[in-house]
Amino acid sequence: MRNFDENSITQAVLDRVSQAKDARQRQISQALVRHLHAFVKEVEPTMPEWEAAIGFLTRTGQMCDDKRQEFILLSDTLGVSMLVDAINHRDAAGATDTTVLGPFYVQGPSEFPLGSDISEGMKGEPLFVSGSVASADGTPLPGAAVDVWHSDEDGYYDVQQIEEIGGLSMRARLIADGEGRFHLWTIKPAAYPIPHDGPVGDMLEAQGRHPYRPAHVHFMIHAQGHDTLVTHVFIAGDKYLDSDVVFGVKDSLIREFAAHSAGPAPAGRVLDRPWSSLHYDFRLKRSGP
Amino acid sequence: MRNFDENSITQAVLDRVSQAKDARQRQISQALVRHLHAFVKEVEPTMPEWEAAIGFLTRTGQMCDDKRQEFILLSDTLGVSMLVDAINHRDAAGATDTTVLGPFYVQGPSEFPLGSDISEGMKGEPLFVSGSVASADGTPLPGAAVDVWHSDEDGYYDVQQIEEIGGLSMRARLIADGEGRFHLWTIKPAAYPIPHDGPVGDMLEAQGRHPYRPAHVHFMIHAQGHDTLVTHVFIAGDKYLDSDVVFGVKDSLIREFAAHSAGPAPAGRVLDRPWSSLHYDFRLKRSGP
Numbered sequence: 001m002r003n004f005d006e007n008s009i010t011q012a013v014l015d016r017v018s019q020a021k022d023a024r025q026r027q028i029s030q031a032l033v034r035h036l037h038a039f040v041k042e043v044e045p046t047m048p049e050w051e052a053a054i055g056f057l058t059r060t061g062q063m064c065d066d067k068r069q070e071f072i073l074l075s076d077t078l079g080v081s082m083l084v085d086a087i088n089h090r091d092a093a094g095a096t097d098t099t100v101l102g103p104f105y106v107q108g109p110s111e112f113p114l115g116s117d118i119s120e121g122m123k124g125e126p127l128f129v130s131g132s133v134a135s136a137d138g139t140p141l142p143g144a145a146v147d148v149w150h151s152d153e154d155g156y157y158d159v160q161q162i163e164e165i166g167g168l169s170m171r172a173r174l175i176a177d178g179e180g181r182f183h184l185w186t187i188k189p190a191a192y193p194i195p196h197d198g199p200v201g202d203m204l205e206a207q208g209r210h211p212y213r214p215a216h217v218h219f220m221i222h223a224q225g226h227d228t229l230v231t232h233v234f235i236a237g238d239k240y241l242d243s244d245v246v247f248g249v250k251d252s253l254i255r256e257f258a259a260h261s262a263g264p265a266p267a268g269r270v271l272d273r274p275w276s277s278l279h280y281d282f283r284l285k286r287s288g289p
Numbered sequence: 290m291r292n293f294d295e296n297s298i299t300q301a302v303l304d305r306v307s308q309a310k311d312a313r314q315r316q317i318s319q320a321l322v323r324h325l326h327a328f329v330k331e332v333e334p335t336m337p338e339w340e341a342a343i344g345f346l347t348r349t350g351q352m353c354d355d356k357r358q359e360f361i362l363l364s365d366t367l368g369v370s371m372l373v374d375a376i377n378h379r380d381a382a383g384a385t386d387t388t389v390l391g392p393f394y395v396q397g398p399s400e401f402p403l404g405s406d407i408s409e410g411m412k413g414e415p416l417f418v419s420g421s422v423a424s425a426d427g428t429p430l431p432g433a434a435v436d437v438w439h440s441d442e443d444g445y446y447d448v449q450q451i452e453e454i455g456g457l458s459m460r461a462r463l464i465a466d467g468e469g470r471f472h473l474w475t476i477k478p479a480a481y482p483i484p485h486d487g488p489v490g491d492m493l494e495a496q497g498r499h500p501y502r503p504a505h506v507h508f509m510i511h512a513q514g515h516d517t518l519v520t521h522v523f524i525a526g527d528k529y530l531d532s533d534v535v536f537g538v539k540d541s542l543i544r545e546f547a548a549h550s551a552g553p554a555p556a557g558r559v560l561d562r563p564w565s566s567l568h569y570d571f572r573l574k575r576s577g578p
Contacts, residue, residue: 001531001536002533002539003539006379009371009536010368010372012536013367013368017496019498027332028332028334032332032367035324035325035328036324036367040369040372040373043317043320044376045373047374050370054360054361057349058350060350061348061349061351061353063350064347064350075343079293079322080325080329081339082293082298083295084339086294087295088336090295203318206309207309207314207315207318243290247293247302249291250292
């Protein structure tokens with residue numbers, strides 16, 4: 001097998017990857033080769049364009065470290081993450097809608113007692129978050145593990161400013177009570193640009209796109225016998241709800257963040273300034289076929 | 290624009306990238322989104338498979354440094370490099386066939402006088418390389434810059450063992466003489482596995498493929514008024530000619546490496562052991578439309 005030209009090479013590569021023993025590996029490899037070659041045949045890259053693509057992918061990988069995942073940003077901004085999410089949540093009847101994980105989740109968040117302030121002194125408007133976790137049929141899920149994480153009032157996550165703030169913040173795991181309920185204090189997050197000082201930012205600029213996401217609070221909820229739910233709750237009225245750079249907004253995930261005046265507040269607090277509150281009742285899909 | 294599902298998201302992303310001002314950027318972005326989404330829709334990756342893909346691409350980028358280009362290896366082993374090469378050399382009538390650049394070219398090679406030994410003391414069977422450079426119509430190209438690079442007798446390039454050997458070796462630029470001819474001494478290269486201790490090696494193993502390339506000498510030839518020629522000359526009889534892991538072999542690029550006994554040899558040498566010789570007459574395509 002030699003002397004391949006643009007008409008014969010695709011089949012040659014397909015024949016080669018068909019040697020994969022694992023059927024799923026074989027299926028994915030074959031599909032990758034067909035679609036990748038079809039893309040190349042359609043755009044007919046020049047040699048400098050091919051070099052630019054190699055350079056782009058290389059820089060994307062090299063931008064990744066324990067605080068930044070540039071390939072997730074690339075997947076998010078090309079709509080791939082939401083597409084994969086949709087494919088994996090076709091039959092979620094009754095369960096809360098899902099959206100992208102995003103690049104800022106940190107494995108193994110610290111557990112906080114219900115009612116804690118998880119903002120650990122970050123400045124911003126106080127936000128009271130409450131909610132409940134139930135199975136899709138409405139049965140409460142006591143003891144569900146609720147992971148919460150969000151940005152500060154300037155739109156930055158803790159991991160983006162960890163040297164300045166000295167540790168993680170605005171992220172926690174709470175354990176739902178006997179009726180599947182949870183509540184916590186934190187600060188109100190802001191809309192923000194995804195990190196755009198790397199290759200993905202260059203791509204967005206070349207594509208004439210802004211890098212903003214509407215303000216939201218992330219949730220990942222685990223409960224025995226149920227699929228883990230990965231989602232956000234968005235703030236109603238945000239100017240970027242219709243142009244989220246990662247295509248993640250669903251109407252079912254938007255909530256009013258109710259405004260309150262200074263004075264008595266939940267969880268025994270008395271506040272000397274205005275605060276907001278957010279409530280969301282989550283429904284999880286039962287695991288299994 | 291929100292509430293995207295697997296049927297609506299592709300058009301939403303296409304609409305977004307259509308904001309690109311540059312027409313070529315717009316074309317490439319749109320094609321990328323269409324083909325990438327078609328791939329995802331066909332294979333329907335699970336969330337763990339998506340995570341594995343992110344991890345694979347990240348590791349591929351992080352494997353790259355000034356001595357290793359893992360994304361070029363990925364492009365090569367998926368047949369993309371040869372496809373791009375074929376697309377860019379459709380109308381090369383009369384010019385030498387091209388093949389992949391590979392990951393081991395080093396910019397700005399040192400210039401050696403004609404007849405030099407460029408192996409700089411590496412052990413191996415002496416190889417005399419001679420050739421000529423002409424335009425596709427046969428007109429000699431005096432002063433053409435001939436970049437040569439190849440592996441050692443164990444199949445390793447200098448950059449893969451630079452700590453051990455202390456510098457570059459088996460690579461040089463020669464300037465063709467008044468009749469477009471060049472000659473040099475070096476050592477005979479060997480077939481070798483591409484570096485396979487990284488993600489590309491993992492992919493090849495999963496696909497049931499060996500990582501070998503047949504023995505060859507790389508050439509990159511520059512001459513005024515002509516397209517730069519990037520090619521190899523392969524050793525006839527190599528066991529991997531029909532299964533080159535990067536699909537790069539063309540019959541027109543295979544030559545017998547003639548065997549000679551000890552004794553007088555070209556360029557004023559007298560050898561006390563057997564040596565080989567290789568000759569290739571290169572033809573370059575005139576630049577321009």
